[in-house]
Amino acid sequence: MRNYHTHTTRCRHAFGKDRDYVNKAIKAGITELGFSDHAPMLFPVDNYYSTYRMFPEDVPDYVNSINLLREEYKDKIKIHLGYEIEYLPDIIDKTIAYLKKYGYEYLILGQHFTDNEYEPHSHYCGIPSNNAQAFDKYIEQALDGLKTGMFLYIAHPDLFNYTGPDEVYTEKMTYFCQEIKKLDYPVEFNLLGYAQKRNYPDKRFWEIVSKVGNDVIIGFDAHSPEVFQNKKIYNDAKKYLSNLGIIPLEKLEIGEQKER
Secondary structure, rough: OOOOOEHHHHOOOOOHHHHHHHHHHHHHOOEEEEEEEEEEOOOOOOOOOOOOOOHHHHHHHHHHHHHHHHHOOOOEEEEEEEEEEOOOOOOOOHHHHHOOOOOEEEEEEEEOOOOOOOOOOOOOEEEEEHHHHHHHHHHHHHHHHHOOOOOOOOOOOOOEEEOOOOHHHHHHHHHHHHHHOOOOOOOEEEHHHHHHOOOOOOHHHHHHHHOOOOOOEEEEEEOOOHHHHHHHHHHHHHHHHHHHHOOOOOOOOOOOOOOO
């Protein structure tokens, strides 16, 4: 069992010490653990600080902590250093340049906002909405991010909480899944949303994934070390996918992402 979606307290909405995540993962039988905390974004507004992601000044401590744990536990578990990051077009290049100074192994795309988060018209995609234009914006912005080739996979691709007609949802998400498949990215079945009965995983989306034939990876989206002990949720998720004819990938190759 492997997990590439793990957060830390630095994002300000996760709990537990970095070491505790590692120890609980080992006890759960996880052989490969990727830390991918919410990356800081270098917002151009001096007084704007997101309260649910790392601050830029948190990066050195994060990198140092994960690297030390990787060395200490190298005989027990394989540990990777990464980030979950937004594709915010105005600031992504500057942000990536900053993160590269400290080093990382991979990025996963977690698109929570349309446009740029700090802008008044930006839309948080988890809020219920029947706005088809915002839905289109989410899809196109996520695809623009994936086209950069920077990412390992896309997290909770069904986050957008569209409350309009089912036929519109099906049309737009079919296009989304088809384009993701063309770009050769896995889509994540998100265990945090599954366990907490959020609007994602969305049954409509996963029926589309089954028809389109996307590659699928299960992500714990761990915000506390204890989630690794909940094997029932993991097994239930595999059964859910199996009932749709989906066999999730067992592992991903870190470092294989490339310009596409």
